[in-house]
Amino acid sequence: MSGFDFNKRDSFGSRLGVIAAAAGSAVGLGNIWRFPYILGENGGGAFLLVYLIIIFSIGIPVMMSELVIGRRAQRNPVGAFQLLAPRKPWFLVGLMGVVAAFMILAFYTAVAGWTLEYIYQTLIGGFRGKSSEELSAMFDTFRTGSLRPALWFVIFMLATSGIVLGGVRKGIEKSTKIMMPMLFVILIIMCVKSLTLPGAGKGLAFLLQPDFSKITGTTILMALGQAFFSLSIGMGTLITYGSYIQKSNNLANTAVQVSMIDLFVAVLAGVAIFPAVFAFGISPSSGEALTFIVLPGIFQQMTGGMIFALMFFVLLAVAALTSTISVLEVIVAYFTEQLNLSRLAAVILGTISMFILGISASLSWGLMSDVKIFGMNIFTLFNNSTANILLPLGGLLIVVFLGWFFPSKHVRDELSNEGALKVRYYTVYRLVIRFLAPVAIALVFLHGLGLIKF
Ligand code: TRP
Numbered sequence: 426m427s428g429f430d431f432n433k434r435d436s437f438g439s440r441l442g443v444i445a446a447a448a449g450s451a452v453g454l455g456n457i458w459r460f461p462y463i464l465g466e467n468g469g470g471a472f473l474l475v476y477l478i479i480i481f482s483i484g485i486p487v488m489m490s491e492l493v494i495g496r497r498a499q500r501n502p503v504g505a506f507q508l509l510a511p512r513k514p515w516f517l518v519g520l521m522g523v524v525a526a527f528m529i530l531a532f533y534t535a536v537a538g539w540t541l542e543y544i545y546q547t548l549i550g551g552f553r554g555k556s557s558e559e560l561s562a563m564f565d566t567f568r569t570g571s572l573r574p575a576l577w578f579v580i581f582m583l584a585t586s587g588i589v590l591g592g593v594r595k596g597i598e599k600s601t602k603i604m605m606p607m608l609f610v611i612l613i614i615m616c617v618k619s620l621t622l623p624g625a626g627k628g629l630a631f632l633l634q635p636d637f638s639k640i641t642g643t644t645i646l647m648a649l650g651q652a653f654f655s656l657s658i659g660m661g662t663l664i665t666y667g668s669y670i671q672k673s674n675n676l677a678n679t680a681v682q683v684s685m686i687d688l689f690v691a692v693l694a695g696v697a698i699f700p701a702v703f704a705f706g707i708s709p710s711s712g713e714a715l716t717f718i719v720l721p722g723i724f725q726q727m728t729g730g731m732i733f734a735l736m737f738f739v740l741l742a743v744a745a746l747t748s749t750i751s752v753l754e755v756i757v758a759y760f761t762e763q764l765n766l767s768r769l770a771a772v773i774l775g776t777i778s779m780f781i782l783g784i785s786a787s788l789s790w791g792l793m794s795d796v797k798i799f800g801m802n803i804f805t806l807f808n809n810s811t812a813n814i815l816l817p818l819g820g821l822l823i824v825v826f827l828g829w830f831f832p833s834k835h836v837r838d839e840l841s842n843e844g845a846l847k848v849r850y851y852t853v854y855r856l857v858i859r860f861l862a863p864v865a866i867a868l869v870f871l872h873g874l875g876l877i878k879f
Pocket of ligand 1: 653749
């Protein structure tokens with residue numbers, strides 16, 4: 426084992442701090458950038474319905490399970506499994522999480538860099554007076570470039586590293602407590618504006634009216650992947666954050682609250698975007714570009730739009746930052762505790778390795794556009810394979826571990842704070858993690874990969 430002194434581990438200071446940090450991890454580009462475009466490509470309202478079912482039946486139980494593992498073990502994901510299942514291969518689940526962390530951070534920070542470009546464009550009046558086609562062309566010109574996407578990536582990565590270097594309480598907790606509520610307010614203003622555009626009803630119908638004929642195996646896999654991605658589950662982010670949560674915290678409540686905040690922000694983003702998509706005649710299946718074309722379009726139509734644009738993109742960058750720090754923290758916790766590096770050395774090592782992966786991801790439409798793996802560019806490969814493969818697989822193994830291999834009494838003790846809290850939901854939770862969640866994830870997974878057919 427390593428020589429890390431586990432008595433010196435940092436922790437979150439308050440209940441509100443825990444919610445802010447965990448919701449800060451969950452709420453991010455996944456809600457405002459990824460959710461709308463994945464929903465747009467996968468059947469609109471039908472997708473939303475499947476998504477809701479997955480959040481409640483699988484998402485919340487998996488989140489609770491990660492928090493249980495983390496707080497029980499007080500370790501990074503690899504160390505946690507080593508401690509709870511000594512001399513067994515379960516630590517590989519943690520290791521898979523660390524690998525996923527690198528891949529997610531690479532493409533995610535690239536998108537976060539796009540938000541910086543849009544802050545810059547707002548300041549120089551870059552999208553003033555542009556039509557949807559022109560906004561779309563502008564986005565393409567930007568991302569096929571070979572300098573700016575990489576430059577913004579580097580800047581964003583350094584900001585992430587700076588906060589993580591500050592530590593859990595002073596870096597992560599403090600910054601998220603201020604930034605999260607601000608994002609909420611501005612998103613609501615955007616919704617109001619979008620809903621008052623001419624033709625807004627069509628967009629709302631697209632988002633809210635399920636067309637059941639559109640539900641296919643792929644829809645369900647995409648919804649599962651999106652749910653895992655958006656809740657930050659399946660790779661140990663919440664094992665890591667769970668390990669910093671105090672023993673008096675009610676983990677089940679925390680999981681429910683964080684999931685509801687996350688769901689609410691995703692729906693708000695949908696309400697802000699789809700009415701505008703239809704009002705401006707943009708295709709809902711415009712892919713990764715969707716949010717970056719639609720939102721500048723809305724700002725054009727608002728009085729004082731540029732001020733709102735500035736606030737919005739700044740907060741989007743901030744929401745992304747509260748998520749990137751949670752992913753980098755997984756890597757740093759792993760390096761410090763398993764390899765016994767100092768926090769500084771761990772952050773530097775993590776950051777430098779991220780430069781290689783992240784610059785490649787950010788240049789996926791520019792310099793690196795010829796690099797294709799399984800027919801996908803690096804960005805798309807990381808984006809799809811983490812959300813649709815690594816996270817569901819990680820989630821599956823996490824619930825199977827707690828449901829079948831770890832003593833039920835310990836799980837119950839952790840959820841009830843050693844008997845201090847009533848856990849009337851425990852029987853249901855246990856059934857879910859033993860049967861419903863593993864079976865559902867496995868089926869969706871195998872079907873989505875084309876390995877079985879219903
Ligand atoms: N959930 C975040 C978002 O929606 C992204 C994120 C942070 C994440 N930590 C994660 C995704 C861990 C998967 C796993 O923006």
